[in-house]
Amino acid sequence: MQKIRTPYLLLLPGFAFLFTFFILPIVNLAQTSTQTPISGGDTGQYEQTLRFQNYIDAFIENREQFGRSFVYALIATLLALAISYPLAYAIAFKSGKYKNLFLVLVIAPFFTSFILRTVAWKQILGEEGFVVPTLRTIGIISDSTTLTSTSFAVVMGMTYNFLPFMTLPLYASIDRIDPRTLEASGDLYANGFTTFRKVTLPLSMPGVVAGTLLTFIPAAGDYVNAAILGSPNTKMIGNVIESRYFRIVDYPTAAALSFTLMAAILILVTLYIRKAGTEELV
């Protein structure tokens, strides 16, 4: 008897936590999402009428921002992957005694607040940063072009902010690759590219899958980068939810949008994992 009870007792704090801070709010959110304004009521007063049409209305009205969120998140994820892979590879195989130092450097930006890091990007890409004048001198952008308040800035900010989420899982799985498999590949007359394609990449797939998920999911729901680095024409679904909740005080639409976002991410992730294979996640 004792043996059966122990695991449940151990799980109790976790369950209690998740129940209070995840299940209850989710139930509350679900209830809110089908409410409608009380006629003659004040701002922010709603009653339950089980209006599921809220979901359809909310989605149709904001499909542009939904689309944008997923496109931005996808681009940011791919960019992060393109930057992180060589980085993780270099740290794992080529950094020698500096390995730990480099790892700390990857994580170091996390010691500052997310928002401050994003504001820093605003300054880097701003008129008085060094990027804009440099690009103007070279003639890549015209005098009237600015980099802030563009989708470029938003995607760059997202790529940067989520980079460690991509780098660390990649590093973990690349680091686990036995170098002798690479040597064996060379012994079998594979050139560098073939070795990468047939040995390194397949063996690092768990890192790729984990990294892309850890980047894509928060990126799709992000609103800080769009708020600080974007313009009204680059708003994402997170901004809409924020505005619905706090500015318009339209809790039902905010809740319906949150659920739709969760569902969309869940579906995309499921399809992705199906394709990639669950065994890759370990």
Next chain:
Amino acid sequence: MAKKSPLSPEARSIINARVSRRAVLAGIGGVGAAGALAACGSGGDSAASGELVRWGNWPLYLDFDEENKTYPTLDKFTEATGIATKYFEDYNDNDEFYGKVQAQLKLNEDIGYDLVSPTDWMAARWIRLGYAQKFDAANIPNKSNILDTLASPSYDPNRESTLTWQGIMGGFGWNTEKNPKGIRTLDDLFAPANKGKIVVLSELRDTIGIILLAQGADPATVTEDQYMNAVDFMAGKISDGWIRGVKGNEYAEDLTSGDATAVIGWSGDMFILASENEGKFDFTIPESGGTISGDNLLIPSTATPEAKASAEKLINWYYDPAIAAEVAAYVNYVTPVKGAQAEMEKIDPELAKSEYIFPTEATMKNLSVFRSLTPTEETAWTEAFQKAAGN
């Protein structure tokens, strides 16, 4: 308007102190996580029990002594009355603050503040919902010092449960290098040189108010058609790439960084920018008219009778012209207290001439107050504005 007189060293040090604090806040402002800066208590131990006022106010909105990290006028209040104060700079945003306390207000549980500082339209909501307490007039004899223009707003015609903390003028701000002729009209604002570098306020009552005035409508009596028409105008300017952002105080950073060259902005911010960057920025009330609004002192329904009495004494304190002048010298918004200008002469004669803090009769006449909205309007109009802003 606004002749920018060179400032006295005292005023400059005050402003610089404020700006250095602004820099700290810069990053956190927009997304509202400034809670870290909260809670500066003063005189906690000396006061009799129950004699305590907890005041939630906007950041950088009370005179602050950078060296001693104290609020001088607040400390003097405690000395004079024996009432302790706890001052929280955590009223960052009307909607956000309301979202935070509304559940407790509904249940009539302590919200943690005995005095809050909502903007007019939010104060109107608090009063409407019964979340504001009526003042005991005997505790606030200085109430009669309020400026005539602010004395009877539609949401509280006799100022029974609110008094203005500071008045805020909305108008045009610009970079004088990029707009050498200045900006007097909406056409000046949307001049080709400013294309893609215009920021407007996320406070719809100021941005739309100014557009309405330019279109010949009056914010004080605006109809739904007129309003939606003005919102469409803004939406068009956003989709055509004229307006780069719809923001709160952060527009000031965009001006200094050069990302914005012209804005619809607030007098207090522009005063600081103008005096900090000798001649580089300027502000004016549009020819067709500007907006004025106020942040109000309001006692929530959840305050105990003792705390309410203390809060009233605190309100009375700040309606003393001499004290109001001290605050005005620091915050640079329109002071709502009669006689403060005369008191300011003693502190800083130059500042006493500032149109930013003491607008003349003529300027005052050119300012409009946005009318109160019904709950249905509030939701629908905010939604239209937010959608135009990309949300």
